[in-house]
Amino acid sequence: MEDFLRLERVSKVYEPNIKALDEITFSVAKGEFVFITGPSGSGKSTLLNLIFRAEKPTSGEIYFEGRPLSSFSRKEIPYLRRKIGFVFQDFKLLENRSVFENIALSLEIQGVPEGEIRHRVLRLIKRLGLSGKEAQPVRQLSGGEKQRVALARAVINRPRLLLADEPTGNLDARRTEEVMEIFEDLNAEGTTIILATHDEALFVDRHRRVLVLDEGRLLNP
Numbered sequence: 001m002e003d004f005l006r007l008e009r010v011s012k013v014y015e016p017n018i019k020a021l022d023e024i025t026f027s028v029a030k031g032e033f034v035f036i037t038g039p040s041g042s043g044k045s046t047l048l049n050l051i052f053r054a055e056k057p058t059s060g061e062i063y064f065e066g067r068p069l070s071s072f073s074r075k076e077i078p079y080l081r082r083k084i085g086f087v088f089q090d091f092k093l094l095e096n097r098s099v100f101e102n103i104a105l106s107l108e109i110q111g112v113p114e115g116e117i118r119h120r121v122l123r124l125i126k127r128l129g130l131s132g133k134e135a136q137p138v139r140q141l142s143g144g145e146k147q148r149v150a151l152a153r154a155v156i157n158r159p160r161l162l163l164a165d166e167p168t169g170n171l172d173a174r175r176t177e178e179v180m181e182i183f184e185d186l187n188a189e190g191t192t193i194i195l196a197t198h199d200e201a202l203f204v205d206r207h208r209r210v211l212v213l214d215e216g217r218l219l220n221p
């Protein structure tokens with residue numbers, strides 16, 4: 001059977017000569033929960049950005065559900081992105097829109113009926129401990145609240161693959177544990193997860209595969 005996700009000798013060079021990723025090869029099976037770690041600047045965000053096709057590799061190929069990402073036309077990319085959720089390190093939320101609007105946006109674009117949108121968004125808001133904040137503009141939220149809205153927006157679509165870039169970076173210990181439980185639940189429901197973090201506390205004792213990046217190289221493929 002083909003791999004759910006496969007990277008083959010993927011490199012990314014930023015001009016003039018920054019090798020952000022150097023010949024990265026690995027596969028992720030459907031249903032896996034994989035951590036990517038490594039020091040600041042080791043290439044974690046770059047790797048996730050390439051899988052999301054926010055950027056293209058300088059060389060090498062990435063296959064998602066057997067199909068090379070380089071074969072997706074610009075018009076097809078929104079369809080790819082519906083299958084892949086992304087929790088961005090810097091959130092990328094619409095600051096002047098409400099919590100509800102930020103989470104609901106992708107469902108509205110897909111024409112999901114209003115009642116169903118309300119039901120799904122409010123249920124997720126509750127699950128993430130954001131009840132009462134639905135009408136609040138995102139710019140008025142704390143860093144930890146924004147982080148949870150970013151997670152909600154990434155998973156409202158029920159993506160097959162969830163990419164999360166330091167998704168607990170702004171959370172205190174209790175919220176971190178809660179958010180990690182949500183990741184575990186999503187994984188148990190069948191979502192494949194790749195979570196990038198420099199924080200070892202997130203993956204010790206979790207018995208998951210941990211890929212270690214150092215200066216753009218994978219130390220344990």
Ligand SMILES: Nc1ncnc2c1ncn2[C@@H]1O[C@H](COP(=O)(O)OP(=O)(O)OP(=O)(O)O)[C@@H](O)[C@H]1O
Nearest residue numbers: 014018020038039040041042043044045046047198
């Ligand atoms: N758009 C860009 N243009 C030029 N260089 C970049 C760009 N994006 C990343 N880099 C460089 O690529 C390398 C890897 O960066 P990346 O953001 O992937 O690291 P990271 O592991 O996510 O770090 P952090 O833990 O600080 O988030 C760094 O040297 C960075 O400066």
Ligand SMILES: [Mg+2]
Nearest residue numbers: 044045089165
């Ligand atoms: Mg990063």
